[in-house]
Amino acid sequence: MEWFNVGTIVNTHGIKGEVRVMSKTDFPDERYKAGSKLAIFMPKSKTPTFVTVTSHRKHKNFDLLTFEGYPNINDVEKFRDGVIKVSEKELTELEENEFYYHEIIGCRVITDTGEEIGTVTEIIETGANDVWTVTPAEGKPHYIPYIEDVVKDINLDESVITIELMDGLLS
Structure with missing residues (x-):
């Protein structure tokens, strides 16, 4: 359990x-x-x-x-x-587009063009929106805001999150 x-x-x-x-x-x-x-x-x-x-x-x-x-x-x-x-078994059903942290941490993050960014390793609460720490296989972590303009799809069955790269997001 x-x-x-x-x-x-x-x-x-x-x-x-x-x-x-x-x-x-x-x-x-x-x-x-x-x-x-x-x-x-x-x-x-x-x-x-x-x-x-x-x-x-x-x-x-x-x-x-x-x-x-x-x-x-x-x-x-x-x-x-x-x-x-x-x-x-005590976890409750969440609304659409709401997720438990354990469902997001460990997911692979790719761009809408298929480029591999890394894996979500941490979720930081900022007050306005959560920020996901995405750690690549090599290099420094990236910080991805969990907002509609950036996060385009979350597929929990395949543990893949698709994002749209905005200018300056990965610098």
Whole structure:
């Protein structure tokens, strides 16, 4: 089974079993809603601890969660530095032209004329749009903005992304 990172527990919050999560998901309301099943992977453990969310709220830049059966700070202190993940069966269907990072990373990038550019190795969130790091077999990485004018086709079945080369894009 494949697991996907949705956040990291960075600390506890208060004495009533809340944990402070640095979220890595675009869907916090869905991932952290009451009743959601999550897996916590600790740094030195091979097996996850499965938990069920009982409450979720936002506080500053963090998501605060409580879990069923963990009513106080002493119960949740052990989860500090744990990575919260969901299984692939928990992933939801996305809208058209929306993709999970794991679907894009590893795809080959070619131009609309068939020229091989490289492979997507990283996705950088900029606020306005994502920027894909495309690493060629040799040479420096290129940074491709994920915008309609540049990205023309994404074929997940063949793991190929077709882009239109704009002036200065690969310099």
